[in-house]
Amino acid sequence: MNNKKEKFARFGISTKGFVYCLIGALTLAAAFGMGGKKADSDGVLSTLGDQPFGQILLGITALGLLGFVFWRFYQAIVDPEDIGSDFKGIITRIGYSLSAVFYGLLAFTALKMIFNGGNQGSGGGRESAISTLLSKPYGQVLVGILGAIFLGKALYQFYRAYSGKFKKKVEAAELDNKVERWVLNTGYVGYTARGIVVGVISYLTFHAAFTADSDSAGGTKEAFSFLQNEFGTIVLAIIAAGLFAYGFFMFVKARYRSIGI
Template identity: 55%
Template sequence: MDDKKEKLARFGIATKGFVYCLIGVLTTMAAIGMGGKATGSSGALESIAGGTFGKILLGITVVGLLGYIFWRMIQAFEDPENKGSDFKGIARRTGYFFSGLFYGFLAFTAMEILMGSQSGGGSGSNETIVAKLLNQSFGQYLVGGLALVFFGKAIYQWYRAFSDKFKSKVKESGLDQKARDLLINSGKIGYISRGVVIAIIGYMTLRAAITASSSQAGSTKEAFHFIQNEFGTFLLILIAVGLFAYGVFMFVKARYRRMVSV
């Protein structure tokens, strides 16, 4: 990968970290009554636009999101990390593709907010997707399948948190002990928190499949409300701090991860 492409990819990874840090900060502030709001990615983008120099910062964020999409598509199609073409490799690369697709929708949302045609917030893209699926033949089964995808992703996040492979990659990065400890600890906390949020989104999606009602589904924002209503504010704060830690993890990855040439 040439220098310009590598810088764009690193900037993209850092931008993902920035969005997660913002989600963590806004949700923590809302939970402790200091303003803010329990929100997902779209709401975080809206909050950027409303701040000082908001349009400029949001424009920079759009560029960063495009950089992250660029990196995910390289991982999916050019396979610089040699994931391979067996079942496991194809599954990983397909995951990279859909991750890039998700951040493509997020970048599009950011551009809509930037141009003033979208106010952010809303009911969440997951509810919209569920509503469309329920209108299809065997819609409830399709939504049930989507719920299983979320559950699988949640389990994978928890696996990453405790995986020796994750720790060994950090140890092989050539970082000093302090940086390695920061990367491992922030990554572990972040993966656990992401897994919890994704599992709850999966539960809400399964609930929508059983009831055949898209209003029962939800995205990150609704998952935060569910955590607070069912388990209390303290757990919501822990999850929000965990997502902030994941953002820190992405910042460190952006700086230190090895970019394999393609």
């Protein structure tokens, strides 16, 4: 990978970290009544669009997200880490591709907001998609499958946190011992928080499947509300702080991880 492509990929990973830091910071502020709001990725884009020079901020963010899309597709197609083409490798590379699609859609949303003057337009994307699925034959089964996919993603976050899988890459960066320990802790906390949020999204999706009610489904914002309603503000604040830690970990990852062939 040449130098320009590598910088573009690192910029993309940093932008993902920036988005997660804002999700965590906005939600943490909302939890303690200090302004802010329970935010998902779209909410972050709306917040950026409301700032002075909002369209410029959205443009930079969209460019960064496209850098992350490029990196994920590069991982999936070129396989620079030699993941392989066995069953586990294929599943991992499909996961990279799906991640690229998700962040590509987020980049498209940012670009659309630029041309709409910072307004996203009508929302409810996840609920609308689930409502569409429920209207189809075997719709509840399809939504149940979607819930299972989210569950698999949540379990994978916990696996990343506690299997030591990401630890090897951090150790390979040869950081100072204190810095390395701090970075590893942000990784543990970040992946755990992300796993909890995606796990709640899975639960809400399963509930929508069982009740045939798309209003029961939800994304990150609804997961935050569920956590606050069921477990209290302190738990919500801890999870939000964990997502901020995940964002910081992405910054470190962008700086130090290997991105060559």
